[in-house]
Amino acid sequence: MKILVFGSLNIDRRYTVDHFVMPGETLSSQALGTFSGGKGLNQAIACKKAGSDVYMAGKIGTDGAFLLGELKDADVVTKHVFIDEDEFSGHAIIQVDKNGQNCIILYGGTNRTITQAEVDEVLADFEAGDILLLQNEINAMDYIIDKASEKGMLIALNPSPMDDELLKCDLSKVTYFIMNEIEAAAIAGSEDPDKAIEVLHEKYPHSKIVVTLGGDGSKYFDGERTYQHGIYSVKAVDTTAAGDTFTGYFLNGILEGMQPLEIMSMAAKASAIAVSRPGAADSIPTKDEVMATALELK
Ligand code: RIB
Numbered sequence: 001m002k003i004l005v006f007g008s009l010n011i012d013r014r015y016t017v018d019h020f021v022m023p024g025e026t027l028s029s030q031a032l033g034t035f036s037g038g039k040g041l042n043q044a045i046a047c048k049k050a051g052s053d054v055y056m057a058g059k060i061g062t063d064g065a066f067l068l069g070e071l072k073d074a075d076v077v078t079k080h081v082f083i084d085e086d087e088f089s090g091h092a093i094i095q096v097d098k099n100g101q102n103c104i105i106l107y108g109g110t111n112r113t114i115t116q117a118e119v120d121e122v123l124a125d126f127e128a129g130d131i132l133l134l135q136n137e138i139n140a141m142d143y144i145i146d147k148a149s150e151k152g153m154l155i156a157l158n159p160s161p162m163d164d165e166l167l168k169c170d171l172s173k174v175t176y177f178i179m180n181e182i183e184a185a186a187i188a189g190s191e192d193p194d195k196a197i198e199v200l201h202e203k204y205p206h207s208k209i210v211v212t213l214g215g216d217g218s219k220y221f222d223g224e225r226t227y228q229h230g231i232y233s234v235k236a237v238d239t240t241a242a243g244d245t246f247t248g249y250f251l252n253g254i255l256e257g258m259q260p261l262e263i264m265s266m267a268a269k270a271s272a273i274a275v276s277r278p279g280a281a282d283s284i285p286t287k288d289e290v291m292a293t294a295l296e297l298k
Contacts, residue, residue, distance in 0.1 A: 001255060002130045003047050004153075006057040006122065006144055007040020008111040008137035009067045009081070010090040012280050014240070017095050020103050029095075036070040037092055037280035038111070039135035039160060042241045045074045046248020047133065049286045050270070052255060056081055057122040058138065059110040064089030070281055080122045084110045090137070100236030100275065106161070112139040119144050128152030133251060135160055142169045149173035158247045162186045171204060176254070178210040178247045197221045212246060215298070217268065220260055229264035232272035232295035241280040246271040248284070269295055 015029035040058050048054040056071050057080035067089065071078045090111035096102045119140055126132070132148045134141065135158045148155055149170075156176035159166055162183045171177075171187070177200065181193050188196035188203070193211045200209050201221060209221040217230040249270040253263030270290045277283040285293070 001053070002055055002126065003044075003052045003133055003251065003255070004055045004057060004080075004122070004126055004130060005040050005044040005047065005133045006119075006138070007043065007133070007135045008038035008090050008108075009036075009041045009056075009058050009060050009064060009071075010038035010092045010106070010111070010137075011064060011067065012037030012092045012094055012240070014094045014096055014238070014279070017097055019097050020095050033278065035279040035282055036067050037094075037241065038067070038090060039137050039158065039244055040111075041067060041071060042244035042281050042284065043133055043135065043158065043248045044071060044076045045281045046241075046245045046270070046284050047252055048074050048076050048248075049284055050249045050252035050266075051287050052248075052252045055079075055125075058082070059084055059114055059118070061085070061087050061089040061110045064110070074281075080125070082110075082114075082118055084113050087113055094240055096238050096240070096278075100238050102238065102240050104240075106137065108137065108139075111137055114138055114140045116140065116143050119147060123147050123151060123153075126151065126153060129154070131156060131251065131255070133247070134158070136163065136166045137161070141166060145169050145171075145173050156247075156251055158243070159183045159187065160243065172206070174204065174207055176208050176210070176251070177204075178212075178250055180212045180243060181214070184209075184211045193219055194226070197226060210250060212243060218246070218264055220264055222260055227260045227264060229261060229268055230297045232269050233298045234272045234276040234295065236275050238278045238283065239275050241283055242271040242275045244280070245274040245284045249290075266290060269293065
C-alpha cells in the first residue's frame, strides 16, 4: 500500500530569538538557519522514516531544488513534484524562542499554484486502497479530496493551518483526522477535546480521530473507543515539525496494523526526539533511532 502526500514544500528560515517579536518592536536574532520544511515535505519524510512507501506531490520554484534533494535523500518518490518557473517556492519565517517554542509566517508561493490538470495527472498513478495524506498549505484541497475519494483512496487529513476554505471541503470523505486541539475545536465547535471527538463522530461517523493535546499527550478515537497517551520528557530545542513527525509515525503505525496505544507511544516518542533537535525535516528521527532511544513518560 502506497502513501501519497499531496502537500507543501517550504524553504524554512529559522531565526533564533530571545522572545517572539512584539508589535512595534525591532528584534535582533541570535542565529539564522535555512532548512527544508513545509508540512507536506515534513510528513512525507516522517512517513518514510517510520517505514512506509511514500510518494510526494506538490510544486516548487527553481529556488527550491534542495527541497527535492532532501526528499530524494530520504528515498521519497518525487516524480509528482512539479516545478513552476515563474513563482518562488513556498517559504516560512520561523521564530524559535529560548524555550524552543516557535511561531511561523507562511508565504504559499508555488504551493498555491497547483492546477486541476496537475491533480488529475498525479492521481492517475494511484488506486483504490492507497492512502492520501493532506495538510492545508496548498490550494485545490476540495478538488483533491473529491477526486481521491472518487477513486476509492483512503484520505488522512492534518487540517493545519485551519481556515474557512478548508471547512468548505467535504470532510465526510476523510477517514483519519490527525489534528491538534485548536483545529479540533474549529471543526467541532468545542474546546473540550472529548466533546470535540463526540461532535466529530456525530458529524463524520465513518472517520477515526486523533487529537494531540500538547503537554497532555494525545487522544485517539478508533470508531469504537477513545485511547489516551502522554508525552515523553526531553529538553525542547525546536518544536518545529513535532506535529508532522507525530502524524507520519501515527499513519505508518496504522498501516502496519499496530495496536492503538503502541502507535500513540511510537508517534509521541518520535516527535519528542524531533523536538530535542533544531530544524524541521532534518529533526525527524528514523524508526531505528526511535526504537533505540529510551525516554521517560512525563
Ligand atoms: O509544521 C512545521 C512546518 O510548518 C514548517 O516546516 C513550515 O514550513 C510550516 O509549513
